Amino acid sequence: DRPARFSSDGRQFAVCSKRGDVHVWKEETPSTVASLSGFKSTAYSVAFLEEGRTLISSHWGRSNKIFWDVASRETRQVFPPLMERTSLRRSIALSSCEELLAVDTSNLNIAVWHIASETLIVELTGHENKTYGIRLAFSPTRKYLVSAGANEAYVWDVALWEKRHSLTQQTGSVVDIAFHPDGKLFVTSSRDGTVRLCNVETGEQITPLPLPDTLDDATGYRGEPEEIERVSNGANLQWKRHQHIESIVFSPCGTLIAGGLGTWLADGLTNEIRLWDTETLETRMIILPSQGTIRPWALTFSPCGRYLVSGAWWCPGLDKAPIRIWEVTTGEHIHTFWA
Numbered sequence: 001d002r003p004a005r006f007s008s009d010g011r012q013f014a015v016c017s018k019r020g021d022v023h024v025w026k027e028e029t030p031s032t033v034a035s036l037s038g039f040k041s042t043a044y045s046v047a048f049l050e051e052g053r054t055l056i057s058s059h060w061g062r063s064n065k066i067f068w069d070v071a072s073r074e075t076r077q078v079f080p081p082l083m084e085r086t087s088l089r090r091s092i093a094l095s096s097c098e099e100l101l102a103v104d105t106s107n108l109n110i111a112v113w114h115i116a117s118e119t120l121i122v123e124l125t126g127h128e129n130k131t132y133g134i135r136l137a138f139s140p141t142r143k144y145l146v147s148a149g150a151n152e153a154y155v156w157d158v159a160l161w162e163k164r165h166s167l168t169q170q171t172g173s174v175v176d177i178a179f180h181p182d183g184k185l186f187v188t189s190s191r192d193g194t195v196r197l198c199n200v201e202t203g204e205q206i207t208p209l210p211l212p213d214t215l216d217d218a219t220g221y222r223g224e225p226e227e228i229e230r231v232s233n234g235a236n237l238q239w240k241r242h243q244h245i246e247s248i249v250f251s252p253c254g255t256l257i258a259g260g261l262g263t264w265l266a267d268g269l270t271n272e273i274r275l276w277d278t279e280t281l282e283t284r285m286i287i288l289p290s291q292g293t294i295r296p297w298a299l300t301f302s303p304c305g306r307y308l309v310s311g312a313w314w315c316p317g318l319d320k321a322p323i324r325i326w327e328v329t330t331g332e333h334i335h336t337f338w339a
Contacts, residue, residue, distance in 0.1 A: 165203025222331030
């Protein structure tokens with residue numbers, strides 16, 4: 001559930017705008033190839049299907065999901081057609097086979113729809129703690145659905161639609177979920193400042209990912225020299241208790257985990273993109289975006305795994321917000337889209 005997505009072939013990239021529209025870029029095309037608008041609420045999450053021909057968008061205050069035809073830039077379908085309940089914020093998850101769509105219904109339940117037949121398959125219950133939204137993710141194998149809210153995460157067996165495991169180690173609202181490409185492991189990030197690696201088959205919470213205050217070896221930082229010196233000297237430690245990883249994602253080959261760290265306070269001061277080695281869980285690199293990049297909380301790897309894209313909040317004083325591309329092996333900043 002993120003405001004940015006690559007299509008499965010890696011040739012298109014979609015981004016939600018805070019003004020309520022969705023922009024699509026195509027490979028080797030510097031400007032947008034499609035701008036989808038015509039609705040009055042902010043696009044909160046997007047997902048490609050049918051090899052990039054269709055884009056699903058989910059919006060604040062709307063129960064329905066809009067299926068867009070990317071080529072014609074027109075609405076193809078509003079789905080589900082009879083879902084009348086509304087909410088401020090809605091998560092969606094698309095299964096890997098593109099058959100199922102899971103939706104946070106805002107009343108602590110999860111509705112799972114069969115897209116082709118527009119049939120409600122099941123409504124899952126069990127979340128008890130009020131939260132700003134339930135995060136959802138299907139495993140790449142489609143065997144499991146993970147849902148997470150305030151202080152709780154559940155693993156559901158998709159074949160039986162039964163709760164398989166309950167995970168309660170995190171003490172704050174879970175804000176993101178990501179599956180390893182092999183479908184055996186997943187990570188959750190929480191507002192309590194922790195990121196935990198879990199085994200989906202056993203429900204075992206393997207370990208929290210390390211979040212060091214500063215790196216012992218300053219060569220692990222990437223960014224402007226002044227920013228590296230500031231952070232390595234502990235300038236961000238006064239904000240430590242407010243920091244958390246908002247966005248978490250595995251690389252396509254599964255060897256790396258990337259997370260966007262920041263805080264709602266201290267705009268522009270505590271923004272970091274951290275990369276971990278999946279096998280050793282060592283911190284591989286910390287990228288420090290330049291000042292003016294607030295909360296790099298939209299992350300996605302390119303399908304080839306060579307690049308990491310980060311989206312950020314608009315910063316006061318800027319006309320537009322930055323979307324940055326980083327080379328994964330070096331941490332080098334490749335390009336910035338201003339949108």
